[in-house]
Amino acid sequence: MINNQFLVFVKKEFAHVLRDRKTLLVLFGLPVMQILIFGFALTNEVKNASIVVLDQAKDHQSQRLIGRIGASRYFDIEGAVDDEEAIEQNLRSGKVKMALVIPSGFSYDLAHRNKAGLRIIADASDPNTANTLSNYLSSIIMDEQAELNANVPVPYTIIPEMRMLYNPQLKGVHNFVPGVMALVLMLVCVMMTAISIVREKETGTMEILLVSPFKPLLVILSKAVPYLLLSLVNVGTILLLSVFVLDLPVNGSILLLLAESTMFIITCLSIGLFISVKAQSQQTAMLISLMGMMLPTILFSGFMFPIENMPKPLQAITNIVPSRWYYIIVKSIMIKGLGFQAIWKETAILAGMAVFLTLVSLKNFKIRLE
Amino acid sequence: METVIKTHELTKRYGDFIAANAISLEVYKGEIFGFLGANGAGKTTAMRMLCGLSTPSSGSAEIAGYDIYRQTEQVKKNIGYMSQKFSLYEDLTVMENIRFFGGIYGLGSKDIRLKGQALIKQLGLESEEKKLVGSLPLGWKQKLAFSVAILHSPKIVFLDEPTGGVDPLTRRQFWDLIYEAADRGITIFVTTHYMDEAEYCGRLSIMVDGNVKALDTPSALKEQYHATSMDDVFYELARGAKRSE
Amino acid sequence: MMEAIVLDHITKTYGKEKIPAVNDVSLTVKSGELFGLIGPDGAGKTSIFRMLTTLLLPDKGSASVNGHDIVRDYRQIRNTVGYMPGKFSLYQDLSVEENLKFFATVFGTTVEKNYDLIREIYVQIEPFRKRRAGKLSGGMKQKLALCCALIHQPEVLFLDEPTTGVDPVSRKEFWEMLQRIKKKNITIMVSTPYMDEASQCDRIALIQHGNILSVETPSAVIRAYPQQLYAIRSEDIYKLMKSLRSNPLVDSCHSFGEYLHITLSEQGMRAEAALLAGLAAEGHGNVVLKEIIPGIEDCFIRLLKN
Numbered sequence: 053m054i055n056n057q058f059l060v061f062v063k064k065e066f067a068h069v070l071r072d073r074k075t076l077l078v079l080f081g082l083p084v085m086q087i088l089i090f091g092f093a094l095t096n097e098v099k100n101a102s103i104v105v106l107d108q109a110k111d112h113q114s115q116r117l118i119g120r121i122g123a124s125r126y127f128d129i130e131g132a133v134d135d136e137e138a139i140e141q142n143l144r145s146g147k148v149k150m151a152l153v154i155p156s157g158f159s160y161d162l163a164h165r166n167k168a169g170l171r172i173i174a175d176a177s178d179p180n181t182a183n184t185l186s187n188y189l190s191s192i193i194m195d196e197q198a199e200l201n202a203n204v205p206v207p208y209t210i211i212p213e214m215r216m217l218y219n220p221q222l223k224g225v226h227n228f229v230p231g232v233m234a235l236v237l238m239l240v241c242v243m244m245t246a247i248s249i250v251r252e253k254e255t256g257t258m259e260i261l262l263v264s265p266f267k268p269l270l271v272i273l274s275k276a277v278p279y280l281l282l283s284l285v286n287v288g289t290i291l292l293l294s295v296f297v298l299d300l301p302v303n304g305s306i307l308l309l310l311a312e313s314t315m316f317i318i319t320c321l322s323i324g325l326f327i328s329v330k331a332q333s334q335q336t337a338m339l340i341s342l343m344g345m346m347l348p349t350i351l352f353s354g355f356m357f358p359i360e361n362m363p364k365p366l367q368a369i370t371n372i373v374p375s376r377w378y379y380i381i382v383k384s385i386m387i388k389g390l391g392f393q394a395i396w397k398e399t400a401i402l403a404g405m406a407v408f409l410t411l412v413s414l415k416n417f418k419i420r421l422e
Numbered sequence: 423m424e425t426v427i428k429t430h431e432l433t434k435r436y437g438d439f440i441a442a443n444a445i446s447l448e449v450y451k452g453e454i455f456g457f458l459g460a461n462g463a464g465k466t467t468a469m470r471m472l473c474g475l476s477t478p479s480s481g482s483a484e485i486a487g488y489d490i491y492r493q494t495e496q497v498k499k500n501i502g503y504m505s506q507k508f509s510l511y512e513d514l515t516v517m518e519n520i521r522f523f524g525g526i527y528g529l530g531s532k533d534i535r536l537k538g539q540a541l542i543k544q545l546g547l548e549s550e551e552k553k554l555v556g557s558l559p560l561g562w563k564q565k566l567a568f569s570v571a572i573l574h575s576p577k578i579v580f581l582d583e584p585t586g587g588v589d590p591l592t593r594r595q596f597w598d599l600i601y602e603a604a605d606r607g608i609t610i611f612v613t614t615h616y617m618d619e620a621e622y623c624g625r626l627s628i629m630v631d632g633n634v635k636a637l638d639t640p641s642a643l644k645e646q647y648h649a650t651s652m653d654d655v656f657y658e659l660a661r662g663a664k665r666s667e
Numbered sequence: 668m669m670e671a672i673v674l675d676h677i678t679k680t681y682g683k684e685k686i687p688a689v690n691d692v693s694l695t696v697k698s699g700e701l702f703g704l705i706g707p708d709g710a711g712k713t714s715i716f717r718m719l720t721t722l723l724l725p726d727k728g729s730a731s732v733n734g735h736d737i738v739r740d741y742r743q744i745r746n747t748v749g750y751m752p753g754k755f756s757l758y759q760d761l762s763v764e765e766n767l768k769f770f771a772t773v774f775g776t777t778v779e780k781n782y783d784l785i786r787e788i789y790v791q792i793e794p795f796r797k798r799r800a801g802k803l804s805g806g807m808k809q810k811l812a813l814c815c816a817l818i819h820q821p822e823v824l825f826l827d828e829p830t831t832g833v834d835p836v837s838r839k840e841f842w843e844m845l846q847r848i849k850k851k852n853i854t855i856m857v858s859t860p861y862m863d864e865a866s867q868c869d870r871i872a873l874i875q876h877g878n879i880l881s882v883e884t885p886s887a888v889i890r891a892y893p894q895q896l897y898a899i900r901s902e903d904i905y906k907l908m909k910s911l912r913s914n915p916l917v918d919s920c921h922s923f924g925e926y927l928h929i930t931l932s933e934q935g936m937r938a939e940a941a942l943l944a945g946l947a948a949e950g951h952g953n954v955v956l957k958e959i960i961p962g963i964e965d966c967f968i969r970l971l972k973n
Contacts, residue, residue: 060769064765259750264745265773
């Protein structure tokens, strides 16, 4: 009988979710929009970026290459400089985004050793732009190389050596995908669960449910199921978009990623539950979810602002933001391709939070109206 | 007799749905006019058109001599409005509410003070003058709301179910205020669910499915439908209703 | 069991100021009775319902439903009562059918098992069974809510202002349904602000500001009216009312439909004659005065004034 009750309740919750077309559209549209906005706004094509060249070779090959770069629509050659110090100055002042160093003997090396080195120095304080620009520059160099190789028996190789100034690990690149995942799950699970429970209080249906043999625990569990599934659909959408639209593959195990996402979703649901126990109106629930959850996710998860750069007290605060841990988990699996042994600590923290919040909520769940 | 509300085939359509169909009626100065109908019969729609809150689809109407299409501003200056739902600001005091609503209708501050004092005295609210309206019992709120609605001496006051949920004694005190206002020449246009209140009206109309099905004095209607009470007249008419809310 | 509902010196206050919503109320409802709580908004009706349905805890006193204590045995009560809150409390985005089925399952039963009980009501809304509850009319919503409250065959049914805001036609139908449900031996406690509905109940409690003014059968309430009541009218009822209120012969005067209801400070023919003579002298035309039997509303007004 209990199972039947549970089933009926879950069915009802699905009806609420599926019949509210507008909300549904927002729920499914949101991750797509966020991924696309973040994806294209941040890795947008860069045109006419300023660049300086230190040409130590000054031979015909180097001139050819410089000419080719200058002709491309991506780069404007700001000028030639004479030494490394000038490069440093130009980059530091922000006048240029990138510098190319062609070592002396470039043509000679190509002609006699069939390979030559190049150095690219980029201002990586804006990691996305730096990454994009060095990709552009590399591909121009590759083009040049391909042209040189057209009529020769032994291929020439130009080896560009990249140097990222100011942010050598290129932090921030593609970080937005894990960030968006945390954000979307937070929004769907926390806000929607909280609102849907509070709505029953507001419309008076909770009154009838309370005056029935129905167990409060079942009310809560059955609320969680539809949003859990909905969130998994969202995780799937985000991953598909990131793999096929943004060319960002999942380097680690997808199964592990899904399992960890489920863990995070459960944590979020328990937060939503906690809010719903405290809030009396849908507006309050929404406000608490937005102010209490969305903002910290954006500010303190390390997704927008690196945690290492924060003052100590703020760093301490980030520890209680669940999305911070999920963000680390997703980054580790998706980008670094690590396994469970690398993230068990973060997982345990999320699980602890979920258990704690659920217990507190259940203890505070009112079996009466006041 | 001076006519203060005059409508001719006033109609409101929402797509295919005719909420109010060709309503023609006349209401005279100082009259208490009851506007009855089941839920969804079109009362609120009709009343909104008369208050200038919604534009009719067709037909014409004059309120206090002003055309409801072209002279909505003048219409609004000459009417008062009170509904069960919105009456006064609960977080303002009695006097602050009076000052606010008096100000909206362009009364001078001296005028507001004099009229406000008279009103407070009439309602016996002297000791509550500085209390928040929210702390007053429902019956007092409604009486106060009515008095505020006629503070600017409008030609007509529209009352939308003003006595819902109020106890029978307060309900009668409320009607005493209505009688008094009518005696001063203010026309009362009132909707109610209490059929005994329908009997207090000089004349009344009963709407069914968007149409005015009956319009006469209570006693004439009872005679016409061979009924002993307005309850029976209403039941007889509204029973055949096809639509509701 | 003879007593279905017992309230024993129940007091309920709200807020820091401890404003009493229900003040030391004691009453008993017999099994199988249709009991009415009659009073205006804010009288404390909803608080009483919520305490009896175990949704609120009383500050003082005790109460029981079918022998189960409302605090200690709240689970048993929740299994055996039906409750229809004042606000329409069904799922607006579920259809008629879905709502019914949902509540049947919540109470661990099926629509089929108890269909007999609701059949008479349900057939009226069955043509709309696929319609969402939010799109129903006021009267139909009430019927659906009643079906949902009845679907688990409760022993006691609590209906909080089921007819408020419903037009007179639907109100009439609703009371006819209650009479039929009562025959199935279900105890019903119903509240209403409409005095004219009181006569439909077996017994009524008149309530105002959290205090019970009287608990009686409707006819006993009327019998307890201590004075002769008159209905009076003339061609100008407002003028008549003003002069009656200033007349020392008149004890009380209230408008009542097309008549004024008055009581006189002295009883008997002589007082009546004196009143009529006085009115004639004041120039009131077409004065009609007749003795009448008071209604519940007359009694309520008298109790309120005391």
